[in-house]
Amino acid sequence: MENVTHDLANNVANKETTANHPIIIARDVHKWFGHFHALRGINMEVHKGEVVVIFGPSGSGKSTFIRTLNRLEEHQRGQIIVDGIELSHDVRNIERVRMETGMVFQSFNLFPHLTVLQNITLAPLWVRKWKKEQAEEIAMQLLERVGIPEQAHKFPGQLSGGQQQRVAIARALAMQPKIMLFDEPTSALDPEMIKEVLDVMIELARSGMTMLVVTHEMGFAKAVAHRMYFFDSGQIVESGTPDEIFTHPKEERTKLFLSQILTH
Amino acid sequence: MTTTYSKANILPPPSESSTLWGWARKNLFKTWYDTLLTFFILGVLYALIRPFIAWAIGKAQWEVVQVNFRLLMVGQYPAAETWRAWLCLYLLAGILGLSLGVWARQKPWLSAILLLSPVLLVFYPDLSSEARNRLLGLALTALLAFAFGRWRGARLGRAAVILWVLYFPAVLIIIRGGGLLENLAPAVPTSLWGGLMLTFLLTVVGILFSFPLGVLLALGRRSSLPAARWVSITYIEVIRGVPLVTILFMSSVMVPLFLPSGVRPDRVLRAMIGITLFTAAYLAENVRGGLQAIPRGQFEAAHALGLSGFHTMALIILPQALRTVIPVIMGLFIALFKDTSLVATIGLLELLGISRSILAQPQYVSFQREVYLFISLIYWIFSYGMSYASRRLETRLGVGER
Ligand SMILES: Nc1ncnc2c1ncn2[C@@H]1O[C@H](COP(=O)(O)OP(=O)(O)O)[C@@H](O)[C@H]1O
Ligand SMILES: [Mg+2]
Numbered sequence: 001m002e003n004v005t006h007d008l009a010n011n012v013a014n015k016e017t018t019a020n021h022p023i024i025i026a027r028d029v030h031k032w033f034g035h036f037h038a039l040r041g042i043n044m045e046v047h048k049g050e051v052v053v054i055f056g057p058s059g060s061g062k063s064t065f066i067r068t069l070n071r072l073e074e075h076q077r078g079q080i081i082v083d084g085i086e087l088s089h090d091v092r093n094i095e096r097v098r099m100e101t102g103m104v105f106q107s108f109n110l111f112p113h114l115t116v117l118q119n120i121t122l123a124p125l126w127v128r129k130w131k132k133e134q135a136e137e138i139a140m141q142l143l144e145r146v147g148i149p150e151q152a153h154k155f156p157g158q159l160s161g162g163q164q165q166r167v168a169i170a171r172a173l174a175m176q177p178k179i180m181l182f183d184e185p186t187s188a189l190d191p192e193m194i195k196e197v198l199d200v201m202i203e204l205a206r207s208g209m210t211m212l213v214v215t216h217e218m219g220f221a222k223a224v225a226h227r228m229y230f231f232d233s234g235q236i237v238e239s240g241t242p243d244e245i246f247t248h249p250k251e252e253r254t255k256l257f258l259s260q261i262l263t264h
Numbered sequence: 265m266t267t268t269y270s271k272a273n274i275l276p277p278p279s280e281s282s283t284l285w286g287w288a289r290k291n292l293f294k295t296w297y298d299t300l301l302t303f304f305i306l307g308v309l310y311a312l313i314r315p316f317i318a319w320a321i322g323k324a325q326w327e328v329v330q331v332n333f334r335l336l337m338v339g340q341y342p343a344a345e346t347w348r349a350w351l352c353l354y355l356l357a358g359i360l361g362l363s364l365g366v367w368a369r370q371k372p373w374l375s376a377i378l379l380l381s382p383v384l385l386v387f388y389p390d391l392s393s394e395a396r397n398r399l400l401g402l403a404l405t406a407l408l409a410f411a412f413g414r415w416r417g418a419r420l421g422r423a424a425v426i427l428w429v430l431y432f433p434a435v436l437i438i439i440r441g442g443g444l445l446e447n448l449a450p451a452v453p454t455s456l457w458g459g460l461m462l463t464f465l466l467t468v469v470g471i472l473f474s475f476p477l478g479v480l481l482a483l484g485r486r487s488s489l490p491a492a493r494w495v496s497i498t499y500i501e502v503i504r505g506v507p508l509v510t511i512l513f514m515s516s517v518m519v520p521l522f523l524p525s526g527v528r529p530d531r532v533l534r535a536m537i538g539i540t541l542f543t544a545a546y547l548a549e550n551v552r553g554g555l556q557a558i559p560r561g562q563f564e565a566a567h568a569l570g571l572s573g574f575h576t577m578a579l580i581i582l583p584q585a586l587r588t589v590i591p592v593i594m595g596l597f598i599a600l601f602k603d604t605s606l607v608a609t610i611g612l613l614e615l616l617g618i619s620r621s622i623l624a625q626p627q628y629v630s631f632q633r634e635v636y637l638f639i640s641l642i643y644w645i646f647s648y649g650m651s652y653a654s655r656r657l658e659t660r661l662g663v664g665e666r
Contacts, residue, residue, distance in 0.1 A: 098569070109564060111562065127569065
């Protein structure tokens with residue numbers, strides 16, 4: 001792995017956004033669970049290479065929103081366009097979008113009956129129809145990249161949480177996605193394992209990957225995020241660069257929330 | 265890794281007396297009331313078992329089993345074709361030996377004893393020399409396969425699985441004969457199938473066909489298509505609400521309704537259909553339980569990777585779901601093996617049916633105890649064997665561990 005600054009709080013320069021078309025467009029996205037209005041008009045544009053951090057109180061709809069982006073949840077109003085493909089009931093479009101987006105979950109969701117290597121090669125073999133040697137070669141490169149090539153033949157249950165999450169990242173990357181979605185990737189980890197996962201994510205961010213990350217790791221946000229969105233009650237309350245959010249938050253709710261998570 | 269504490273601090277667990285007397289004192293005679301209870305139970309057991317033992321070694325006359333041994337084993341299957349049953353046994357011995365060699369690596373002597381058990385029968389006095397040689401050959405085949413399996417080890421794992429999968433259809437073809445095999449092995453009508461062999465075949469067919477059907481029904485029951493869901497639910501609930509005997513009777517009187525008049529469907533086939541349909545409903549419910557135990561995150565991870573619904577099921581969900589329900593499914597198959605005895609009520613001559621027809625002959629009427637005891641023992645041996653194998657399989661596959 002390349003030399004990563006361990007001081008996450010250090011803000012990094014080199015954060016220009018590419019000015020071409022947005023790779024993700026969400027326009028007035030609404031979502032109901034029964035009568036419960038979980039997403040109430042979300043608007044967001046993400047450009048290629050951007051790193052976006054989404055934060056906010058529990059139950060505010062962060063997970064629901066990023067799960068609408070690969071159609072793990074269906075939105076009921078508004079428009080979502082990923083890499084030029086509009087998400088609708090069209091199953092082929094959904095499968096195309098899912099091939100372009102990788103997702104990392106809070107609870108890893110590795111396949112317990114498959115080895116680490118099989119977890120990573122599964123989708124390339126069956127979805128991309130690669131040859132076994134090619135898929136395994138790329139899987140091994142990815143395991144190098146996340147720092148655990150020696151675990152290739154173990155089962156997920158034999159790894160620590162941090163290692164499992166790194167496998168999950170490698171598994172998502174194996175499909176060579178254009179976008180990576182992370183839903184609280186470090187929330188289920190013991191404190192001493194958070195850094196090893198964040199290091200991988202920082203390296204990924206710096207390599208130019210488009211990333212949407214739901215997280216409360218503010219050090220990570222300061223280090224690599226281009227934009228941050230504060231969610232509350234299914235709405236975007238405030239957005240801005242990390243600098244704007246941390247030093248001049250405009251909304252009371254943002255201030256209150258930040259003070260709560262930064263002071264413990 | 266460096267440790268700061270010295271080895272001296274690591275103590276072995278306190279030793280427990282492992283002698284028989286030590287065990288007995290700990291478990292049977294620890295307190296005065298333990299002792300009392302132990303003697304009381306021993307007394308009751310003695311009173312219950314004594315007449316039985318006295319009968320078994322004194323009065324019981326086993327000629328009835330000896331004379332009718334062939335009937336009990338293969339029914340009226342033509343004597344000239346019995347070699348096919350032996351062939352199936354040889355294949356079984358080979359595959360079993362191989363599997364034990366590949367997988368049961370810890371206690372080889374235990375496997376060897378198991379595989380040599382046919383040799384014990386050689387000491388049975390009234391055995392024809394032909395049967396004796398065949399039994400010896402059986403043990404030899406098993407041992408050779410065992411040695412080969414041990415020698416080649418895990419590399420043969422996949423081959424062994426494939427052999428098991430192929431074995432059962434092969435048995436059906438060998439016993440049935442005819443078709444392409446007509447010259448080598450002429451067709452034997454199912455009306456001649458009988459005895460333990462028929463019991464096995466009913467079980468095997470039941471397992472082979474109820475398994476895929478049950479899995480399909482379980483998937484259907486969870487399907488998002490209302491039609492598939494309702495068909496599956498109706499099927500499962502109707503079948504589970506009816507006793508197997510009823511289904512067997514129904515299949516022998518109802519199946520003909522679906523066939524052109526004049527075609528007399530095979531009775532054995534009808535029984536096989538009844539057993540399969542019955543077992544599939546229960547299997548579906550077990551598999552459904554396994555499917556429900558799979559966390560939603562597994563579906564989500566698979567979908568997020570772009571796997572289709574079919575691939576998600578086939579590669580991610582079913583392998584995990586089936587693994588968790590192996591114990592229940594094996595239990596179901598053991599029950600199926602014993603329940604095949606119900607086909608005696610529709611006139612088939614499997615192990616129980618043939619026993620009853622033997623006992624119906626005037627010269628054997630008074631030997632009910634011997635015959636029923638003998639076939640009970642056979643049922644027990646195979647049920648226990650299956651249950652033992654399934655427990656081994658569970659530990660091997662790490663059921664319950666994730
Ligand atoms: N499958 C579901 N069914 C019903 N309600 C749901 C479901 N998923 C989420 N919710 C509700 O939607 C709201 C937003 O949830 P979520 O997006 O998971 O919040 P966050 O990730 O911000 O903590 C919560 O109130 C949650 O209870
Ligand atoms: Mg969440």
